[in-house]
Amino acid sequence: MSPIALTLAVFIILTAVTTALFRDVLSAIVVFGAYSLGMAILYTYLLAPDVAMTEAAIGAGVTTILLLLTIARTTRPPTDQLFERIHLPAVVVVGGFVLVLLTLLPDMYAVGTEDAPIWGGGVLEQTPSLYYLQETYADTGAQNAVSAVLASYRGFDTFGEAVVVFAAGLAVLLVLKREVFT
Amino acid sequence: MSQADSYDDTYTESQVIMTSVKIIAPFTLTYGMFMSLHGADTPGGSFQGGAIIGVTVLMLAFAFGIEPTRQWLKNSFVVGLVTGGVTIFIATGLATIALGGNFLEYDTFTETFGIAHYWGMEAIEVGGVALIVAGVVITLFFATAAGFTPERRNEDGLEGVSDDD
Numbered sequence: 349m350s351p352i353a354l355t356l357a358v359f360i361i362l363t364a365v366t367t368a369l370f371r372d373v374l375s376a377i378v379v380f381g382a383y384s385l386g387m388a389i390l391y392t393y394l395l396a397p398d399v400a401m402t403e404a405a406i407g408a409g410v411t412t413i414l415l416l417l418t419i420a421r422t423t424r425p426p427t428d429q430l431f432e433r434i435h436l437p438a439v440v441v442v443g444g445f446v447l448v449l450l451t452l453l454p455d456m457y458a459v460g461t462e463d464a465p466i467w468g469g470g471v472l473e474q475t476p477s478l479y480y481l482q483e484t485y486a487d488t489g490a491q492n493a494v495s496a497v498l499a500s501y502r503g504f505d506t507f508g509e510a511v512v513v514f515a516a517g518l519a520v521l522l523v524l525k526r527e528v529f530t
Numbered sequence: 531m532s533q534a535d536s537y538d539d540t541y542t543e544s545q546v547i548m549t550s551v552k553i554i555a556p557f558t559l560t561y562g563m564f565m566s567l568h569g570a571d572t573p574g575g576s577f578q579g580g581a582i583i584g585v586t587v588l589m590l591a592f593a594f595g596i597e598p599t600r601q602w603l604k605n606s607f608v609v610g611l612v613t614g615g616v617t618i619f620i621a622t623g624l625a626t627i628a629l630g631g632n633f634l635e636y637d638t639f640t641e642t643f644g645i646a647h648y649w650g651m652e653a654i655e656v657g658g659v660a661l662i663v664a665g666v667v668i669t670l671f672f673a674t675a676a677g678f679t680p681e682r683r684n685e686d687g688l689e690g691v692s693d694d695d
Contacts, residue, residue: 398573409581413671414671418674488647490651492569492572492573495570495575495651499570503633504633507633510662513666516666517612521673524677529612530608530669
């Protein structure tokens with residue numbers, strides 16, 4: 349693992365843990381924004397700019413603003429404590445889960461390795477991802493394979509996702525009993 | 531403090547924020563549109579682009595106050611964005627079926643009108659997803675900012691719920 353990725357990973361884990369630990373909700377939201385920004389940079393570093401842009405725009409931007417608005421509209425109990433009291437059984441359960449996941453970590457393929465199943469186990473047979481990377485331009489005329497999969501090869505799935513976003517907006521209006529969008 | 535102006539109790543006028551938003555907003559709007567329109571060839575896409583277009587309005591609301599922005603932005607415009615996006619998406623899919631293909635089989639456009647596959651994708655990306663996401667981001671923001679509307683609160687007999695922090 350390169351020093352940059354290692355620094356980012358440590359930063360992300362630290363911000364994630366402090367988000368859970370901070371007693372004050374405002375502090376937790378600010379640290380959560382920093383966590384999203386770290387994730388966005390890590391995605392860019394892992395050559396996934398599409399996901400990174402979503403994380404930066406939605407995770408660090410919109411989510412932070414919505415959470416800030418929510419605490420501005422609700423009551424916030426004043427507190428002297430900096431950190432939340434740690435609930436020991438929860439730590440045991442979460443720690444056990446993390447340990448189970450860590451034991452599986454050595455079995456995972458390194459990022460970008462040619463042995464990964466996605467490349468057909470190093471044989472470079474015709475795998476779905478290889479097909480998309482090689483044939484997307486001829487099939488659709490789009491240079492961004494991710495966009496082509498979303499809009500063309502898996503267009504019906506994207507239709508479902510778009511309608512889900514629409515339904516989510518309507519659901520918020522229903523819950524808040526509002527009849528106007530703005 | 532009355533119910534009507536209690537929405538903006540968190541707003542503080544700041545010359546620094548207003549000036550920087552005035553300078554940045556045209557660029558974020560352009561970048562969001564660029565990302566939506568150019569998503570098929572460069573990183574990003576209409577989802578991200580739509581989100582950035584929506585965030586531009588959120589930035590304006592943060593700089594100039596939520597209530598003035600709410601009055602400036604017509605309700606029918608946001609309704610048009612969201613429902614228009616869904617309509618364009620469905621219409622594109624049904625048009626391909628009407629031309630004898632499957633749902634969103636853009637090659638039927640090529641056979642009938644000579645429109646390249648690429649422009650079918652652009653139609654649902656720019657006309658569908660980008661509009662829906664931009665509209666829903668704006669909707670979520672204003673709905674969260676308003677909370678329960680005062681009229682409803684009076685009807686439900688829940689008047690007097692504190693808005694203070």
